[in-house]
Amino acid sequence: MEDVVILGAGVFGLWTAFAALGRGRDVLLVDRAGPGAGASGGVIGALAPHVPERWNAKKQFQLEALLGLGAALGEAEAAGGGSAGYGRIGRWQPLATPEARARAGARAGAAAERWGGAAGMEILPPDAAAGWLDPAAAPEGIVADTLTARLDPAATCAVLARAVAARGGRLRRAEAVSLGPEGVRLTEGRLRARQVVVAAGAESFALMAPLLGALAGAAEKGQALLLDAPAPALPLLYGDGTYVLPHATGGIAVGATSERAFTDPLGTDAQLDAVLERACRLCPAIRGAPVLRRWAGLRPRALGRDPMLGPLPGAEGVFAATGGFKISFGIGHAAGAAVAAQLDGEDPGLPPGFAPEAHLSIE
Numbered sequence: 001m002e003d004v005v006i007l008g009a010g011v012f013g014l015w016t017a018f019a020a021l022g023r024g025r026d027v028l029l030v031d032r033a034g035p036g037a038g039a040s041g042g043v044i045g046a047l048a049p050h051v052p053e054r055w056n057a058k059k060q061f062q063l064e065a066l067l068g069l070g071a072a073l074g075e076a077e078a079a080g081g082g083s084a085g086y087g088r089i090g091r092w093q094p095l096a097t098p099e100a101r102a103r104a105g106a107r108a109g110a111a112a113e114r115w116g117g118a119a120g121m122e123i124l125p126p127d128a129a130a131g132w133l134d135p136a137a138a139p140e141g142i143v144a145d146t147l148t149a150r151l152d153p154a155a156t157c158a159v160l161a162r163a164v165a166a167r168g169g170r171l172r173r174a175e176a177v178s179l180g181p182e183g184v185r186l187t188e189g190r191l192r193a194r195q196v197v198v199a200a201g202a203e204s205f206a207l208m209a210p211l212l213g214a215l216a217g218a219a220e221k222g223q224a225l226l227l228d229a230p231a232p233a234l235p236l237l238y239g240d241g242t243y244v245l246p247h248a249t250g251g252i253a254v255g256a257t258s259e260r261a262f263t264d265p266l267g268t269d270a271q272l273d274a275v276l277e278r279a280c281r282l283c284p285a286i287r288g289a290p291v292l293r294r295w296a297g298l299r300p301r302a303l304g305r306d307p308m309l310g311p312l313p314g315a316e317g318v319f320a321a322t323g324g325f326k327i328s329f330g331i332g333h334a335a336g337a338a339v340a341a342q343l344d345g346e347d348p349g350l351p352p353g354f355a356p357e358a359h360l361s362i363e
């Protein structure tokens, strides 16, 4: 009989394991392919805040998570060694029209109100760094924030996996086939546990469906790539739905597509070429840089588009830690800490929309 079994060693499963071990629990992580093998093994790692307008509990949760991430990663790096490539480098977004500039001005006011003194937003001239963000793409200037950060997703998973091992966590390579009151059925036999956390990324929804009576989410495919280009000590760029992200660990990442319908879940195609072309228009300095890696993954998107964290209704001892969708890396440590508290019977005060039953009530 295991104490806590966590299905999935992506960013959510790893942070949940790290937090549960920190509380003195005994943890077995089960992953069919190893740490960071799913969506968490990608190349982007942008940690961008939600817009500060129409504030709500989810945005407050993410803000506090973003502000605490550097310290949390520092703790994991101290335990496991290595670097996650984290840095609060900020974000620049080009402003193409006077209307966009006016909206950005209002947004900067909302950011001052919501982010307090912790971070800010301002409008810079189009040529703030002409060799990085093309002034022609930003005729009305650049909206710059100091809250956005970045990390290297694969390096982060490697740090966390070592940190989990350093705290005594165990990892088993096995595939979970189903869940039930009797525990977890693996392809190679049954596993009994006091508590099970489903952190299997986009596959969590299928694993939980028999217990919930419904699919509580779906996979949304994304494609991205990593360029072999010197990464300047400048903010990441985001424009026209496209990121250009300089990594501390080397290279510049570009992405990403958002695909609800797809036939090849992990393949890359011409849609990624189109993303790269948009990125080159934003940042001509990267045009022609050799591509080191083209990559695709499946984001876990819960029905309510919020994270799905907590006990499954009607399934004693089974918890969800999934649904991070596009913001998993910025909130993973906070999500893991919250689920670890729930495993110990505590109420971490999560936004109500994060509860599994809240997602199920969405049409």
Ligand SMILES: Cc1cc2nc3c(=O)[nH]c(=O)nc-3n(C[C@H](O)[C@H](O)[C@H](O)COP(=O)(O)OP(=O)(O)OC[C@H]3O[C@@H](n4cnc5c(N)ncnc54)[C@H](O)[C@@H]3O)c2cc1C
Binding pocket: 007, 008, 009, 010, 011, 012, 013, 030, 031, 032, 033, 034, 035, 036, 037, 038, 039, 040, 041, 042, 044, 045, 046, 047, 174, 175, 176, 177, 199, 200, 201, 202, 203, 204, 221, 222, 223, 224, 255, 256, 257, 295, 296, 297, 298, 299, 300, 321, 322, 323, 324, 325, 326, 327, 328, 329, 330
């Ligand atoms: C192109 C792209 C760009 C992205 N950019 C960003 C970004 O900039 N910032 C950000 O925060 N997020 C980003 N995301 C989203 C982020 O990558 C995901 O939300 C996050 O990685 C999900 O983490 P997870 O731990 O929930 O799931 P995963 O990382 O998918 O982990 C699930 C794990 O479970 C294992 N598993 C699955 N099924 C089973 C089973 N039956 N039995 C055993 N093991 C199983 C898998 O092997 C995997 O290791 C991006 C995603 C994509 C695709």
